[in-house]
Amino acid sequence: MMKTMNDSKLPHSRVAKHIASLPKSGIRDFFELVMTMDDVISLGVGEPDFVTPWGIREATIYSLEKGHTSYTSNLGLLSLRKAVCNYVEENYSVAYDPVHECIITVGVSEALDLILRALLEPGDEVVYHEPCYVSYPACIQMAQAIPIPIQTVEQNNFSLNPSDLEQKITSKTKVILLNFPNNPTGATLTYDQKSEIAKIAVANDLVVITDEIYSELTYENQSQSIAAFPGMKERTVFLHGFSKAYAMTGYRIGYACGPADLIDAMMKIHQYSMLCASIMGQEAALEALKHGKNDRESMKNEYLMRRNLIVKRFNKLDLSCTNPQGAFYVYPNISSTGLNSESFAKRLLKEKSVAVVPGTAFGSDGRHHIRCSYAVSMDDIEEAMKRISEFVSEV
Amino acid sequence: MEKREKILELLQQNARLTASEISDRLNFDVDEIESTIKRCETENIIRGYYTLINEDNYHVKKVRALIEVSVRPERDGGFDRVARNIGKFSEVTDVMLISGNCDLQLIVVGESLNEVANFVAQKLAPLDGVLSTRTHFMLKKYKEAGFQFEDDEDYERLKITP
Ligand SMILES: Cc1ncc(COP(=O)(O)O)c(C=O)c1O
Numbered sequence: 001m002m003k004t005m006n007d008s009k010l011p012h013s014r015v016a017k018h019i020a021s022l023p024k025s026g027i028r029d030f031f032e033l034v035m036t037m038d039d040v041i042s043l044g045v046g047e048p049d050f051v052t053p054w055g056i057r058e059a060t061i062y063s064l065e066k067g068h069t070s071y072t073s074n075l076g077l078l079s080l081r082k083a084v085c086n087y088v089e090e091n092y093s094v095a096y097d098p099v100h101e102c103i104i105t106v107g108v109s110e111a112l113d114l115i116l117r118a119l120l121e122p123g124d125e126v127v128y129h130e131p132c133y134v135s136y137p138a139c140i141q142m143a144q145a146i147p148i149p150i151q152t153v154e155q156n157n158f159s160l161n162p163s164d165l166e167q168k169i170t171s172k173t174k175v176i177l178l179n180f181p182n183n184p185t186g187a188t189l190t191y192d193q194k195s196e197i198a199k200i201a202v203a204n205d206l207v208v209i210t211d212e213i214y215s216e217l218t219y220e221n222q223s224q225s226i227a228a229f230p231g232m233k234e235r236t237v238f239l240h241g242f243s244k245a246y247a248m249t250g251y252r253i254g255y256a257c258g259p260a261d262l263i264d265a266m267m268k269i270h271q272y273s274m275l276c277a278s279i280m281g282q283e284a285a286l287e288a289l290k291h292g293k294n295d296r297e298s299m300k301n302e303y304l305m306r307r308n309l310i311v312k313r314f315n316k317l318d319l320s321c322t323n324p325q326g327a328f329y330v331y332p333n334i335s336s337t338g339l340n341s342e343s344f345a346k347r348l349l350k351e352k353s354v355a356v357v358p359g360t361a362f363g364s365d366g367r368h369h370i371r372c373s374y375a376v377s378m379d380d381i382e383e384a385m386k387r388i389s390e391f392v393s394e395v
Numbered sequence: 396m397e398k399r400e401k402i403l404e405l406l407q408q409n410a411r412l413t414a415s416e417i418s419d420r421l422n423f424d425v426d427e428i429e430s431t432i433k434r435c436e437t438e439n440i441i442r443g444y445y446t447l448i449n450e451d452n453y454h455v456k457k458v459r460a461l462i463e464v465s466v467r468p469e470r471d472g473g474f475d476r477v478a479r480n481i482g483k484f485s486e487v488t489d490v491m492l493i494s495g496n497c498d499l500q501l502i503v504v505g506e507s508l509n510e511v512a513n514f515v516a517q518k519l520a521p522l523d524g525v526l527s528t529r530t531h532f533m534l535k536k537y538k539e540a541g542f543q544f545e546d547d548e549d550y551e552r553l554k555i556t557p
Binding site: 025027030031034035040042044045046047051133134135183305306308309312313355357361378 | 405419420421422547553554555556557
């Protein structure tokens with residue numbers, strides 16, 4: 001599945017094979033191109049357009065004023081871990097012990113890397129779904145394990161079909177990696193799908209890593225986390241953070257909750273490679289949990305209205321677009337234009353100055369789709385969709 | 396939230412949204428939105444639509460004062476009659492009954508400092524029921540009706556992120 005770089009002129013010999021063979025992120029090229037252009041309307045941003053709510057920013061400043069500039073416990077501030085565990089119990093119906101079953105990390109990014117490295121040995125297989133967040137196959141490969149993708153499809157609203165998952169399981173499979181609501185499709189899982197996947201995990205004695213970074217941004221039919229199903233708590237690592245729900249991407253704070261042996265193994269790597277997450281960020285995160293609910297809800301409400309608008313506009317253009325139930329992305333099918341996603345994105349950028357991300361950045365099967373983020377102001381969505389409409393009628 | 400509440404919330408942020416734009420955002424029927432707005436207008440729930448102007452960026456600058464007024468309450472009706480009468484002056488744009496050291500708070504607009512001062516001395520203070528006034532001239536406005544008057548500076552935000 002992974003593309004390898006075969007350019008023999010590059011001095012690869014010094015670089016470890018499993019790193020040299022990592023593909024460049026598909027977004028990278030595109031990013032370079034966009035940076036050279038002015039006046040681009042970008043639907044390519046995978047982070048909230050909102051600035052972190054002022055109450056949280058103000059608490060960060062206060063934390064500095066008080067002189068809280070030290071390291072924290074490797075696991076993170078106990079006060080934050082307690083607040084996190086309360087929040088997770090209230091909202092996801094799984095109770096974790098803040099002392100042994102929770103670790104604060106530098107974003108979900110670090111948490112994902114830690115748990116993969118803690119679990120995997122060379123040759124182990126990780127089953128995950130594509131399209132997916134760009135880091136998944138790369139992080140699995142960096143942990144020297146084998147990424148085994150399952151394609152999710154438009155006809156199924158990009159949800160994961162449990163029987164497709166079951167077919168990919170072999171004697172080498174160790175982990176199932178899930179991300180719903182999903183980046184880049186906005187897909188969610190139903191209660192029944194989670195229940196089926198949970199049964200498969202139990203029957204095959206697998207660990208489930210669930211990246212729930214978009215879970216607060218679920219617009220319809222929210223169901224409990226897969227960690228809350230019978231037999232799952234002891235085999236699930238629940239990853240979450242503050243980046244999306246509280247518009248705190250730059251703070252770099254995330255966390256993992258899970259069985260004590262796995263959190264302890266993650267802690268070992270984290271203590272030697274990261275030491276701890278920044279205390280300013282941790283104190284801001286605590287404030288977000290204490291007082292951030294109203295801001296969180298009003299941002300969610302705004303995303304929902306933007307989703308309604310953008311989905312309507314795409315479907316008017318005859319670019320079929322499933323109505324995503326979560327996150328802040330739509331993943332329309334552009335095959336009716338006769339272009340593949342990369343040339344669609346490049347030409348749209350050059351001809352209309354609108355940036356979108358080609359689906360190929362999120363998996364090998366992405367040539368018919370583009371990812372458009374609606375973490376963008378209403379006015380920009382309207383203008384971008386006007387330009388996309390012109391573009392589609394011209395190609 | 397009921398539909399009417401959601402529609403009003405949007406209009407309160409942007410009175411120029413058309414029914415079809417509201418429909419794009421909320422997925423309600425256009426006809427239903429139009430009739431809801433009509434009903435709010437006839438039922439006096441929507442009292443008017445106005446434009447928020449940042450006068451610091453505009454050559455026509457008016458003088459505004461925030462005026463606290465102490466009023467003698469009346470046996471029937473408390474402060475209502477005086478408040479209504481004060482509101483009848485075209486110079487007065489806002490009248491609120493408030494708790495605290497005074498009773499009413501007004502915003503008064505004029506072309507010059509003098510004009511506002513004269514209004515207070517000649518019209519407002521002598522009014523039957525007005526016991527005292529305290530005038531604060533407004534120097535600069537930073538935020539009104541939820542709108543900040545200055546944007547944050549741009550910085551190097553990425554245009555594409557995973
Ligand atoms: C699915 C998914 N997981 C993880 C991350 C990274 O999150 P964090 O900022 O917590 O590292 C992102 C960010 O875009 C994401 O989309």
